[in-house]
Amino acid sequence: MFAGFNWQQLISAFIVLFAVIDIIGSIPIIINLKEKGKSVNALKATLISFALLIGFFYAGDMMLKLFHVDIESFAIAGAFVIFLMSLEMILDVEIFKNQGPIKEATLVPLVFPLLAGAGAFTTLLSLRAEYAEINILIALLLNMIWVYFVVSMTGRVERFFGKGGIYIIRKFFGIILLAISVRLFTANITQLIEALQQK
Numbered sequence: 001m002f003a004g005f006n007w008q009q010l011i012s013a014f015i016v017l018f019a020v021i022d023i024i025g026s027i028p029i030i031i032n033l034k035e036k037g038k039s040v041n042a043l044k045a046t047l048i049s050f051a052l053l054i055g056f057f058y059a060g061d062m063m064l065k066l067f068h069v070d071i072e073s074f075a076i077a078g079a080f081v082i083f084l085m086s087l088e089m090i091l092d093v094e095i096f097k098n099q100g101p102i103k104e105a106t107l108v109p110l111v112f113p114l115l116a117g118a119g120a121f122t123t124l125l126s127l128r129a130e131y132a133e134i135n136i137l138i139a140l141l142l143n144m145i146w147v148y149f150v151v152s153m154t155g156r157v158e159r160f161f162g163k164g165g166i167y168i169i170r171k172f173f174g175i176i177l178l179a180i181s182v183r184l185f186t187a188n189i190t191q192l193i194e195a196l197q198q199k
Contacts, residue, residue, distance in 0.1 A: 004132030013127050013139035020123045021143055023150045025177065026114045028089065028170035030154045038105035042152035045106045049115035050144045056116075057124045057136070071122055072192040078118020079185035082177055085109060089174030115147060119184055 030040055056063070064074060084095050113119075127136050150157075158166055 004134050005138075006132060006135055009131040009135040010139055013131055013136045014142055016123060016127065017120070017139055017143045018146070020119045021115060021147065022176075022180075023115070023147045025173040026110070027150065027154055027157055028166055028173055029085065029114065030110065030151060031158050031166055032089075032170065033105040033110070034154070036105075040110055040151065040154075041106045042148055045110050045115065045151055046144050046148040048107065048111050049147065050140070052111065052116040053120060053124060053140060054137075056121045057128065057140075060121060060125050070192070070195065071125060072188040072195065075118045075122045075184055075188040076192065078113055078121075079181045079188070081109075081113045082117065082119070082184065083181035085113075086174050086177035086181060089170050089177065110151075119180065122188075 033040055060071075064071060087093065088095050124136065124140070161169065
């Protein structure tokens with residue numbers, strides 16, 4: 001088949017990316033954005049996210065070094081954004097007001113930081129150190145197909161669960177997002193402090 005192709009690596013990479021991207025957990029956010037009158041384009045979100053992730057997969061280290069930003073600092077910044085989004089969901093407040101001329105939510109917050117965020121970027125760089133390139137790329141492609149399917153079906157999901165069900169799911173995944181932001185922050189702040197101490 002392909003050079004370096006390995007089913008075990010492919011499945012492992014798919015599961016890791018599936019957990020990090022967590023499009024199921026983003027369903028309440030997408031529905032909430034639509035209720036606010038902000039359009040979400042499933043195909044556009046998927047293609048842009050895929051392009052960003054592929055670009056970062058190949059040029060991530062170089063891009064961060066260009067701006068003198070280490071991966072730990074980048075991940076901590078992403079953790080803060082995810083933290084604020086989780087507060088929106090848990091406390092029913094609006095932090096990302098999106099008052100610019102473009103009333104579309106496809107790019108922010110759907111593409112970044114939900115789909116192609118610091119967590120996904122750092123995960124891709126970590127996987128690249130462990131697995132063959134072809135396995136990670138196929139795993140990422142399969143995840144993007146799943147993302148497109150879920151984003152385009154959010155309306156049906158809302159009808160299935162109803163307003164009350166979506167409200168409960170929103171609160172639950174708000175706490176999950178909060179936990180992810182805390183884990184992302186704590187995992188990288190210790191590495192950042194250690195790196196600064198060594199300088």
